[in-house]
Amino acid sequence: MPESILKRIAEGDRNAVEDCLNSYGGLVYSIARKLLANDADAEDAVQEAFIDVWKNAGRYDPAVASEATFIAMITRRRVIDKIRHSGRRISTDPIEEIVQEPGDKGHKRIELSVEANEAAEAMKTLRPEQQTVLRLSIVDGMSHQEIADATGIPLGTVKTHARRGLLRVREALGLGGIIDFGNKEAAI
Amino acid sequence: MNEKERELLLDLLTRQATEGLSPEESRKLAALEGSADDSFDLAAAALLLSEFEPTEQLPSHLRSKIAADASEIVAANAVDKAPDASVVADRKTPLFAWLGWAVAAAAVLALGINLSMTRFGVNEVANNPPPAATPTPMTPAEAHDKMMAEPGMTVAKWTPAAKTGDMANVSGDVVWSDKEQKGYAMLRGLPKNDADASTYQLWIFEENQGDKTPIDGGTFNVSSDGTVVIPIDAKLAAKNPSMFAVTVEKPGGVVVSKREKVAALAKVETSRPPEA
Known part of the structure; x- marks a missing residue:
């Protein structure tokens, strides 16, 4: 190596x-x-x-x-x-296009990062609303408020989706961090 | 950690990884000792990579700038092989009471310690500039000298925090660039330290974090008498520094200083014109 x-x-x-x-x-x-x-x-x-x-x-x-x-x-x-x-x-793309499945957009991820594949697999296990919130936030750089405004999802729910979705991905990647939040919340 | 703190920590870590935190929220995260937890940010980065195809190439002019930045910093990496270098694991300095800094600074000022720039022998370094177009990176002393000669730098003079004791003769200067987010501290009179027993740690008091939560500027050791020039390793973006400080800490440095031993302070006295 x-x-x-x-x-x-x-x-x-x-x-x-x-x-x-x-x-x-x-x-x-x-x-x-x-x-x-x-x-x-x-x-x-x-x-x-x-x-x-x-x-x-x-x-x-x-x-x-x-x-x-x-x-x-x-x-x-x-x-x-x-x-x-x-x-x-x-973004000039309609919100529906932004939040859609990535298709082959991530085809280069194998070359880039092992964790990217694991994250993609974890993403598939999330509820559609959680996937939407994470995509808009992480891939498109929108704030929680912007996501709420764009999707009509209440702000509090956006925050909850972001938190639970990210916890799930973090867990899938085996990233313990310094604080153990356990799996209970991520599994919700 | 109680349930309320845990809930707040989880919220802050999630928000840091998704939409960022305000300085006040960063301070709260630091106070909960969550600053060193990269796990949410790494998960977000992996998610980004899973849905994102990099299609652009680094422009050549930008690549040149980056390579120029790297030359100096990477060279400093080779020099700074002190065992406590791993202290950079923390991104932010947690909230702690820094009132003592202000008291110490006031005491210094009250003592009328107001050393002139010439006293620090800035020219001593300036007399030895690096050769033009040298292929080798500048030493920290050379880089310090270069920055000192540039307009728009934030500059301050070191004064001892105590008028007696083994650090009563500390002097020197510090130069910092907000734009480049780098700087150098040149110190004279700091006693040699036993790296197995203690280390020096530099702190930056600036606008974003406020006086109560100075930014960790990195640790260093002094192995010989004379002048040392230290590259400042700011763990957070520093804006409009008002004061710099050097403390003596345990090996590896600390996240929360008890400020039991303050070696030197450098108060920025005047506003400098903006950098070009």
Whole structure:
């Protein structure tokens, strides 16, 4: 197995930077471009995300997640910060198209992340409303209030769907976290 | 943790992973010691990857900027191999009472400790700039010097937190860029520490988190007398820092400082013009 790119970065290997950008530059940029309202914000978010990657590479634990998932997590955090300050990219697609089954949209996920496949399987076990809320939130970057407004689902119910759906996915991925919330709520 | 706290923690972790948190909510999450829990964010990231096909390529101009950022930071990774580096596992510093910081800062100011920039020998570093177009990354001292020479940086001077004791002669400066979210602390007079017994930890007081919840700026050790230059490793985005502080903590650093031993404070005295 090749040595982890992030481990090499954590050890100060400058050659690993190029490898990281080759492997994940498109991913990070694509996430930012999809979710952010303007290109300048997207570029800022990408630059900041990679700074976080360089700084936090030592935190990466391959036993917990793939590099793609770890880097996507860092990217999402930066993008969410930007969305809160600047606004998300406004989709021109009808809400029905946004929330539909992904079809073959995720066909590259095998190459990207083992957890992506597991998350996809977990998603299938969720109730349709939970799937809708998670897609609108995580894939399209909508706030809970925006989801409530767009779908007519009460805000409190949106929050409940997001929580239970995410708990289920977290459980399916074996991500215990530091706090054990148990399976009771996720199973509801 | 009681049921109410557990419920709040679950709500905050979910919201952090889906729509983000306000600074106040981040403080609540930190107070519940949930900041280090990445599991909800990782689950969200995996979900995103499961339904999303990256189709875009990183533009070359952006790639160049990122590679330039990386050169310095990754080089610092190689230098900073202190065993306590893993303290970065926490994203946010939990809520805790930082009133003592303000008291200490006020005490310092009351003592009339107002060192001029020239006293810190900034030029001492500036006299030794890196060669142009050097293929090797800048050292932290060189990067510090470069930032100090740039307009729009937030700059402050270190003053000792106590007028007696082994840290009474601490001096130096700190430079920070909001735009680049990076900075360097140059310190003189910090005693050598036994890395197995203690570590130094840097804190950033800034606008987003407020004075009660400064941002963890990373840990470092001092292994020799003289000047040390530390890259600031801010765990959160810092905005308009008003003060920096260095404390002595247990090896590995802390999430909640008891501020039992404050080594130095650097209060930002003036507003700087915005960065270009």
